[in-house]
Amino acid sequence: MPETLSLKEIGLGYSRLKNGIKARVVVCAGTGCVANGSLEVFDALKKSLEQNGLDVVLELKKEENGTLLSKSGCQGFCQMGPLVTIFPQGVLYTKVKPADAEEIVTATIKANKLVERLVYSNPSTGERTAILSEIPFYKKQHRYVLKSCGVIDPEDINEYIADNGYSSAENAAFNMSPEVICRDISASGLRGRGGAGFLTGRKWDMARIQKSAKKYIVCNGDEGDPGAFMDRSVMEGNPHSVIEGMIIAGLATGADEGIVYVRTEYPLAVKRMRKAVADAFALNILGSNIFASDKSFNISVMEGAGAFVCGEETALLASVQGERGMPAPKPPFPAQSGLWEKPTVINNVETLATVPLILRHGTAEYRKMGTEKTPGTKTFALTGHVANTGLIEVPFGTTLRHLLNEVAGGVTGEDGSVSLEAFKAVQIGGPSGACLTRDHLDLPLDFDSLKSIGAMVGSGGLVVMNTCTCMVAISRFFMQFTQNESCGKCVPCREGTKQMLNLLDDILEGRADDTTLPLLEELAVAVQRGSLCGLGKSAPNPVLSTLKYFRQEYTAHIKEHRCPSGSCKAFIQYSIDPALCKGCMLCAKKCPSGAITGELKKPHKINTAACTKCGICVASCKFKAIKGAA
């Protein structure tokens, strides 16, 4: 057994090293900000700090004075990236470019002055807020699981430890029996964040009572729902919290091996998880006799290969075993017979990241958040037509109205205006979920109330749609997705989704008649009932829920050959308003099919026979003279 420092010594050591640090600059290095060029900003800041004669500390390895420059995981406010936060002031700069680095260093770090143009300004009110915690997007959230995400350096295990990290796992290894851990987690009311909301404590207990020398813990990081990226952000931003949760799950169930299954589309999450696992092994937090106790726990990281169905636990296990990711019937449940027929607990990333916090702060404290039946917080990926897109966290039971108005900063309409007026619907739970409408603005978001209206929390993707979105086209979009991702095992799912897709295409392309909708509904129920796994069972949900709330849109397509949102290509007719057209000829130049004709400074015309309805002319017209009507 290697000689290692205790957690306390590591934590104290880190705090001591931090004493010499006068200022800290945190550059967001989540996928979103990196795409916007945050790594170049990081380099520019480093250069500017050095040129200004400030000592730059990139890694706290020895006692140093100077400015600590570090990268963080996703801070959630992706749209405003690249994000740079400066401590001790707590100032957040948005949309930072490498050219801004010099001014940030000379003004803010050296002279404690704000760089006004980088300060966040509210898109609807124009109000400016410099301090991160004061910005409505953050202020109206309750960041619990994400608290350290975006602050700490995900690649520095010492910082996690200094933040009390791994103390829950250490305490569990020495002072808690498996029964007690399961009891505490059950008492906290923690429910799985993967979608179904099964009680985590009960799942663990089921695995705990199995008599088997070998048991497994699998972390499900195969976040395949389009429009969801909470798990990616946790794995990128605070990978050690996931590892700590897995260790505790292992101690609770008697498992000594864990597998983190990350989808291949998340290369940064794979990289950070791998590094975190290696660092934890080096400090004897993973391996044999962890924390110098008599317990052992090993973790390996596996990359998925691109299959949505592998988010389903039995399919995930099949792919870990090197097979096609096809679901198997339950029971037996994985907790009884899972990986290699051994008892296996499969938990979602966010669930596991919550576990250490529950043990650290106590179950009573945890139950103070959220609702009676669904305590705690939930992270959501807020995307689509909203002013602030990004990753957010709120207590369960928060209403949609609060989310849209306060956190998201309003819904964006087609003309770019921001209000709740433009709100049409929000898709919750991805392709397995349902849509919520204006009627649900005051519905508390939790597992049970969503279930009561036929929706689900799912993994937590919230895609907001404005009034210009065609709900029939959206349900076709989801049907196409599930049809593509159906593994092909069950006939109702494999063939049924295909036929449903054909029926939806009939509606969207003007071939539908009176028999289409009844057939679509009949088929939806058949697919729901006849499929084995959650993918097939929930595949018709988007169709059924849009039919429930937006039936008139379906009938308008079928009976009047008209798309009420004016977005379906088959029915749209573009025309140029001669009163608004200035004859600038831009549209005629841009039109890829040469369908627009006209002379300079005279109103142009669209030849509808040649028009391919690509919409490029609408986007190019500066005078808003071209309109599409259906």
Added chain:
Amino acid sequence: MTNRNHRKFEEVCRILEKNGNDPARLIPVLQQVQEVYRYLPEEIMSFVATSLNISPAKVFGVATFFSHFTLKPKGKYIIRVCDGTACHVKTSTGILDALYKKLSLSEKINTTPDMLFTIETVSCLGACGLAPAVVINERVYGQMTPEKTSEVLDGIIKTEEKQKEAVNA
């Protein structure tokens, strides 16, 4: 030719060995093979099957099941247009159509004859905050439009041409 094939299999042997010739590690093996060859050649899949003592049908089954694997060679630049929900509602299809048009490709024929570009769609890249997103090889481009994507492509084409000229000169 024989020599080249020989070298080809040497690489595969190394990968198989690294994974302990364990049939349970078929997916990581195929991932690593694809990393080297950029696709899964048929003869290599058969070789992997024989080495792991499983049927070629099983290897082929796994390779065709997961969307990450490809049995056809792909272009030097793989353009992945995200068509996740968030990107879709922000009209990612317009970008895709424009790309198909620009490179004269379609859903069926998605690699240019000069093997420079392959166009694919992905369900979600998790960069929804930046929707619509396009990824070219490893680089993510956020908040894209058909015009911006076209500009990026022009940039790549220009660099490639310059490189070619440099080689020819």
